[in-house]
Amino acid sequence: MFPDRVPDLAALGLLLDVAATGSLTRAAAEHGVSQPAASARIAGMERLLGFPVLVRSSTGSRLTPQGALVADWARDLLASAAALDAGAASLRADRDVRLPVAASLTVAEHLLPRWLVTLAVEHPDTVVSLDAMNSAAVARAVLDRGADLGFVEGPSVPAGMHSRTVARDRLLVVVPAGHPWTRRRGPVPAAELAATRLVHREPASGTRVSWETALAAHAPFAPPLLELSSAGAVRSAIAAGAGPGVISSLAAEPDLAGGRLAVVAVEGMDLERRLRAVWPRGARLTGAAQDLLEIALRAPRR
Amino acid sequence: MFPDRVPDLAALGLLLDVAATGSLTRAAAEHGVSQPAASARIAGMERLLGFPVLVRSSTGSRLTPQGALVADWARDLLASAAALDAGAASLRADRDVRLPVAASLTVAEHLLPRWLVTLAVEHPDTVVSLDAMNSAAVARAVLDRGADLGFVEGPSVPAGMHSRTVARDRLLVVVPAGHPWTRRRGPVPAAELAATRLVHREPASGTRVSWETALAAHAPFAPPLLELSSAGAVRSAIAAGAGPGVISSLAAEPDLAGGRLAVVAVEGMDLERRLRAVWPRGARLTGAAQDLLEIALRAPRR
DNA sequence: GGCTCGTCATAAGCAACCCTTATGACCAGA
């Protein structure tokens, strides 16, 4: 992996504390280390980055303009770290569970971690135990009371359950930057897509099922170009030039924003999906499940 | 800062390499360390996380289901790290510049780093030198040929320049989760907003200027509740319950997705802004500037 | 069935790093 010359998380966190408190000494205390340690950390970070991030004075320390940019990027990085931490905590908590949650892979990967961070802030006592599986298995887990709350993707609500739509995503046909399709005039018709070999997830995945459902009228399909077991692998393969592929808009977002992938317009098929929270009909949501549902509903539906 | 129990970047990068190569030994080689070191790193990560991420066998190593989730979250984290790295590299490059770029803070913070990552992949030889400043200063820098390419925000194109819209954002009125306004029926009218004390950026900022321009008909304004010098500080203050505030949709996105902040509907004002690439009228874009512009245009416009 | 090659884990030695306490230089305000 490339990311070289990146300060470690502790140093970046310290930088944000300095920005907030205006003093290296106070930031050190807040961070639970001695003042010289904090001083050395920042100095090391400046050596690594190659430019100063702080203006020191005898009244405290302020960010340089460059330091302020670094601090903003660091906030992003630490938000991702917090998401990973919250997700990992919920995977770890299989013994002393308070709130067992089952989620489809798309939700577990891309949405739940941020909700868990918020939950941890607003309700620090709640311990979530997360289990990621496909949508059908989520429905089973919830009905069997193996999970208090579930998150599923797909066109229909499983029988016997209440549901609320918490987000939407869309299957996208994407190509690497520079692919001929990026210069194509009109949208690609569904029939042509069905006849094209694409980079796909494995057959049991929600993404693959949704795709084949949306294109059902144009079966049979061309065999997949590649069949990969995670959204990340699909992204990488497409970006590396393997060919066009199908991917959830949630998973594609970073590569689209970075311009490594491009969306191909299509016509003749409905690729929008709802991501739903589900729980057994008749069951009252427990307090903790209610909290998590509210946080999910509060976030934008896209 | 919270993020505790997060493996360091090197360990996460190693995990992705293992996922890609299917072998700890190969991943170690790819990563430039010895095999026992890689083994120990992963073992340490598992100790930290509290669950295994790999299934070892005598034919190689595969991810556990939990490990696959961690790997996906790690991809996010490393993407942020790559963005920081690319941004820092462009700040560092003030001597041996190839492509001097001037950008408004919003673009420099939220969009450019990802474009730079893509640029680094597609054109490894190009060295970008980034200078972040307000939009008026960007226009000056570009006209004076201090920068080959500029990125500005705001309603109008500076005189004497070509421009292409590379993105849009929107000023949002946001409140912390649970604020009374989240339960309000209709949108908040512009006149009421003008009379409300809000958390703001400093007066010279593009965000503040755009806000006051959009609300010009309802001047004078109530004094700010707080006046902070970075978008991150504004976000934190609002999330901590200081009160309603104004913030770019780009800066608000992570907190909205996490449900820590909520958008308030408003009426009677146009808060959409264009973010534009600009260069001097009559000047041909150099090859490198052309590359960067293309990457920016390829990314979704929102 | 035994050989070989690949996997990963363990052990021992060594180097680097980081943190802590103690101290000094410097500046602002009383």
Place this chain on the structure above:
DNA sequence: TCTGGTCATAAGGGTTGCTTATGACGAGCC
């Protein structure tokens, strides 16, 4: 000028993490 705050430097100690060398284990192949 004195006091209280800032941050940097120095010396010592503990921990971590790396490397090389070796061992255990399983798969595939004669």
